[in-house]
Amino acid sequence: MEVKARAPGKIILAGEHAVVHGSTAVAAAIDLYTYVTLRLPLHLDENNDRLTLQLKDLSLEFSWSVARLKEEIPYDDSSNFSPSTPSSCSSETLKSIAALVEEQNIPEAKIWLSSGISTFLWLYTSILGFIPATVIITTELPYGSGLGSSAAFCVALTAALIASSGSDKTRGDGWSSLDETNLELLNKWAFEGEKIIHGKPSGIDNTVSAYGNMIKFCSGEITRLQTNMPLRMLITNTKVGRNTKALVAGVSERTVRHPEAMNSVFIAVDSISKEVAAIIQSKNENSVTEREERIKELMEMNQGLLESMGVSHSSIDTVMQTTLKHKLTSKLTGAGGGGCVLTLLPTLVSGTVVEKVVQELESSGFQCFTASIGGNGAEIYFCSD
Numbered sequence: 001m002e003v004k005a006r007a008p009g010k011i012i013l014a015g016e017h018a019v020v021h022g023s024t025a026v027a028a029a030i031d032l033y034t035y036v037t038l039r040l041p042l043h044l045d046e047n048n049d050r051l052t053l054q055l056k057d058l059s060l061e062f063s064w065s066v067a068r069l070k071e072e073i074p075y076d077d078s079s080n081f082s083p084s085t086p087s088s089c090s091s092e093t094l095k096s097i098a099a100l101v102e103e104q105n106i107p108e109a110k111i112w113l114s115s116g117i118s119t120f121l122w123l124y125t126s127i128l129g130f131i132p133a134t135v136i137i138t139t140e141l142p143y144g145s146g147l148g149s150s151a152a153f154c155v156a157l158t159a160a161l162i163a164s165s166g167s168d169k170t171r172g173d174g175w176s177s178l179d180e181t182n183l184e185l186l187n188k189w190a191f192e193g194e195k196i197i198h199g200k201p202s203g204i205d206n207t208v209s210a211y212g213n214m215i216k217f218c219s220g221e222i223t224r225l226q227t228n229m230p231l232r233m234l235i236t237n238t239k240v241g242r243n244t245k246a247l248v249a250g251v252s253e254r255t256v257r258h259p260e261a262m263n264s265v266f267i268a269v270d271s272i273s274k275e276v277a278a279i280i281q282s283k284n285e286n287s288v289t290e291r292e293e294r295i296k297e298l299m300e301m302n303q304g305l306l307e308s309m310g311v312s313h314s315s316i317d318t319v320m321q322t323t324l325k326h327k328l329t330s331k332l333t334g335a336g337g338g339g340c341v342l343t344l345l346p347t348l349v350s351g352t353v354v355e356k357v358v359q360e361l362e363s364s365g366f367q368c369f370t371a372s373i374g375g376n377g378a379e380i381y382f383c384s385d
């Protein structure tokens, strides 16, 4: 049996990092996806007892004997493996899983994949149990750049696992969404996966990847945003590698050192995000240009506050200065420290200006692209046997 799933990356328009500390944030899905193909054998075969993970874009394959996974990963014998009860990975289990990942001799230059592979083993064995399969992953998202590759990976993988474990294998034509109950379940499991990669995620990335569109998010509360405002963003990847877990931990450490000052920052971010959400949703009482001007100013303020949290980077400053020369406003998106930067492209900005900005940014070694904002969330596809 073969099931495919896909889940989108995201941009955070306002509120990253502060959202981990209870502030509101606004995020939107983008049309860049992570795809998972899950192949389960039709009949269990004694000669094939392997769980294989192929990361196609990286030409890497990892494989474990299922019997060995069962020996090493603690599990509760009394429970039927069931996707219906999301639970956290204990530190004891994570330690055993990390040892299984370490044995795979991941190339040193790709060691950042370890947390993703651990997450794979944990989500797979928790949801499907110890059965052989081949799982193939491809992605259109850059890894570790602020566009939510970790969440798209967790969401797409969980969607494929839930789809293949469930009784409801409604075989619609092409890609179809999950029903509300499964979507909620998927989101909970994906959040548990994100915890292994991020340490202390807010849950905004997995939520927007699972549900799609545009959301306002605060302490796990989700508001789906409806908008008729054409929002165009240029995305610039500084290609400076960084790691969300370390950046999130850095902000928490700063918060311990300066609780009052940082809490004031988080309160300010909360107001900014709420205002961004209100502008995006407002129904034409202001012209698009006026609304864009207000969003521009709020992005500028949000970027200043992200700088005060210590998550910006000289490469981000370069993007800011380059775009500002053309009167365009930018802010980092995601965890910062490098990664991707968003630049608002107002409706009235000319194509020539955009071309010029892109040319300048690319001559500094950055990569620019646009993505469509606010598309579908997680989807599944049952392939005929």
Ligand SMILES: Nc1ncnc2c1ncn2[C@@H]1O[C@H](COP(=O)(O)OP(=O)(O)O)[C@@H](O)[C@H]1O
Pocket (backbone or CB within 6 Å): 034, 055, 112, 113, 114, 115, 116, 117, 137, 138, 139, 142, 143, 144, 145, 146, 147, 148, 149, 150, 151, 153, 197, 198, 242, 243, 244, 245, 334, 335
């Ligand atoms: N397709 C994938 N396959 C395996 N691991 C992945 C994949 N995508 C993301 N990851 C994991 O997520 C990590 C990147 O997540 P993170 O630092 O949160 O950045 P972002 O989510 O912004 O891309 C990678 O180091 C890897 O462990």
Ligand SMILES: C[C@@](O)(CCOP(=O)(O)O)CC(=O)O
Pocket (backbone or CB within 6 Å): 015, 016, 017, 018, 019, 020, 145, 146, 147, 148, 149, 150, 198, 200, 201, 202, 203, 204, 205, 244, 248, 333, 334, 335, 336
């Ligand atoms: C910094 C943060 O707000 C977003 C991280 O996004 P990304 O992993 O950099 O794509 C963390 C979180 O909300 O979990």
Ligand SMILES: [Mg+2]
Pocket (backbone or CB within 6 Å): 148, 149, 150, 151, 198, 205, 244
């Ligand atoms: Mg991430």
